[in-house]
Amino acid sequence: MSVNAAQPGNPPITMDDWYKCPLDRKTLKEVTRRNxxxxxxxxxxxxxxxxxxxxxxxxxxxxxxxxxxxxxxxxxxxxxxxxxxxxxxxxxxxxxxxxxxxxxxxxxxxxxxxxxxxxxxxxxxxYTHLTATVPADAELAVKRPPNYFKLATDFxxxxxxxxxxxxxxxxxxxxxxxxxxxxxxxxxxxxxxxxxxxxxxxxxxxxxxxxxxxxxxxxxxxxxxxxxxAWLHELLAITQHTGLRENELDHRFSTRTLYLNPVLQFLYWNMNYHVEHHMFPNVPFHALPKLRRAIEQDLPPAYEGLFAAWGEIVQVFRMQRSDPDYMITPAVPGKTAGDARVVSSAGEDAALSVAESR
Structure with missing residues (x-):
């Protein structure tokens, strides 16, 4: 499927364009139940x-x-x-x-x-982490290359x-x-x-x-x-997408899940399960750990805590000093970056391309 997202008259991106891990109907019904x-x-x-x-x-x-x-x-x-x-x-x-x-x-x-x-x-x-579409993600926390003054004042x-x-x-x-x-x-x-x-x-x-x-x-x-x-919540929030691949219609490439201790997970309302949240946004916070277990085989490994995620983010910042296009590519089972992507070239409108590999 190919969509030119920048030209009028073409279909806009919808949530249906994003990859979703297979999930049986019974489990989906269970995890979307509010309480x-x-x-x-x-x-x-x-x-x-x-x-x-x-x-x-x-x-x-x-x-x-x-x-x-x-x-x-x-x-x-x-x-x-x-x-x-x-x-x-x-x-x-x-x-x-x-x-x-x-x-x-x-x-x-x-x-x-x-x-x-x-x-x-x-x-x-x-438009999660999409920068080559019109419109683009309105809530990008850290753009490439990072503005360190803004990053500091964000805290x-x-x-x-x-x-x-x-x-x-x-x-x-x-x-x-x-x-x-x-x-x-x-x-x-x-x-x-x-x-x-x-x-x-x-x-x-x-x-x-x-x-x-x-x-x-x-x-x-x-x-x-x-x-x-704001400092601790901001440390957690910045891990959600920063440094990962942009312009991919697959949240597994652009979003992090990390494991936290029970206190931080309680305060953060389980938003450390962020890949799962973006893939199934109608699932309430309390069911995200159960959702993780149900689709884990189709997801990249979760990061073992805040320090592991920030260690990678700091490395990304260091690399982007010389290469602003540098991004981390998560280890997605059976997929490579570009299977679902937004591509743009000089003088052309941004084009959205999704591989028929679901």
């Missing part, structure tokens, strides 16, 4: 940790322990981003009202508005904040940016702007509280943890 109880346990556990570490930081005010206490609090708080990611898919809870209600809380914590976040992420799943969520908070402000005034128009359908604009006004009002309310109390503490505890605590 309110499991999702509530994860959400409740995360919020309990946020409250407990926040109380610890509060008790440390006025002492030298405030710095490590706030760092611990912020680190836990920032993992709300992992839950927000799952909520974009509307898969944590079986009850839609729970998905919607919890998403409000988590969006406040993560500087996001629900509708823009959901549609931007849909583009990421449709404080600087560009994330400028992008998402900037959109919240613009959308609150009914101004739809070109970037937003590229991913959000017009029918969603009104609800997106309404949501943005609510979230902006909440943030301004925290600022007013700080002014009235003549204290920075409301801002430090409610608005800034996503920045000063």
């Amino acid at each position: 309110d109880h499991v999702a509530l346990a994860y959400f409740g556990g995360l919020m309990a940790l946020v409250i407990a570490t926040g109380a610890l930081a509060w008790c440390a005010l006025g002492t030298l322990w405030i710095v490590p206490a706030l760092l611990l609090y912020g680190t836990i708080y920032a993992f709300a981003e992992a839950m927000e990611h799952e909520l974009r898919h509307r898969t944590p809870f079986r009850s839609e009202w729970l998905n919607a209600s919890v998403h409000w809380v988590i969006c406040f914590m993560t500087w996001r508005e629900q509708i823009y976040s959901r549609w931007s992420h849909a583009q990421h799943h449709t 404080l969520r600087v560009s994330h904040g400028i992008h998402h908070l900037g959109n919240i402000v613009l959308h609150s005034f009914g101004i739809i940016s070109m970037g937003t128009k590229a991913v959000v359908p017009p029918v969603e604009y009104r609800a997106m702007c309404r949501n943005s006004r609510v979230i902006l009002a909440l943030y301004l309310g925290v600022g007013a509280w700080a002014i009235a109390a003549q204290s920075w503490l409301p801002v430090v505890f409610l608005l800034l943890p996503r920045s000063y605590g």
Whole structure:
């Protein structure tokens, strides 16, 4: 099958164009089943940790322990981003009202508005690590060659904040940016702007509280943890695709799965099973380990922890200093890079080619 993704009138890329590992219908039905109880346990556990570490930081005010206490609090708080990611898919809870209600809380914590976040992420799943198509992946974390200044500031969520908070402000005034128009359908604009006004009002309310109390503490505890605590979640998030092959319609070449200890896996909402998540995005977070076991024979080996993944990423960065096109090719069973690929040549539009080898 061959598709020219850059020319008008040609079929766009869809999720059906991507390779999927064989999975029997019974297992697929089991792993796509949502569970309110499991999702509530994860959400409740995360919020309990946020409250407990926040109380610890509060008790440390006025002492030298405030710095490590706030760092611990912020680190836990920032993992709300992992839950927000799952909520974009509307898969944590079986009850839609729970998905919607919890998403409000988590969006406040993560500087996001629900509708823009959901549609931007849909583009990421449709064009994962594709750079030679129009449109391209809207959520590429690290481009080639890497911009080390941006990479460093990402650990404080600087560009994330400028992008998402900037959109919240613009959308609150009914101004739809070109970037937003590229991913959000017009029918969603009104609800997106309404949501943005609510979230902006909440943030301004925290600022007013700080002014009235003549204290920075409301801002430090409610608005800034996503920045000063971002480091560990960012270390995990960057492993998802960085350094792997671009322009392949096979998530096994462009996405990493890594094994983590139970604490990190809990905080990260099982998103370390990232190949599986991209291949079957309707599978809830809690079923991803079971999905892994079901299709493992058709997947590359998982990385043994965060250090193993980052060891490879650092090597990629080193190689890209002299060769910006350098990428890692995972060991995919029975496949070689290029079996599913996007190719482009000088003076020609990007062309999408998928081998009939499924």
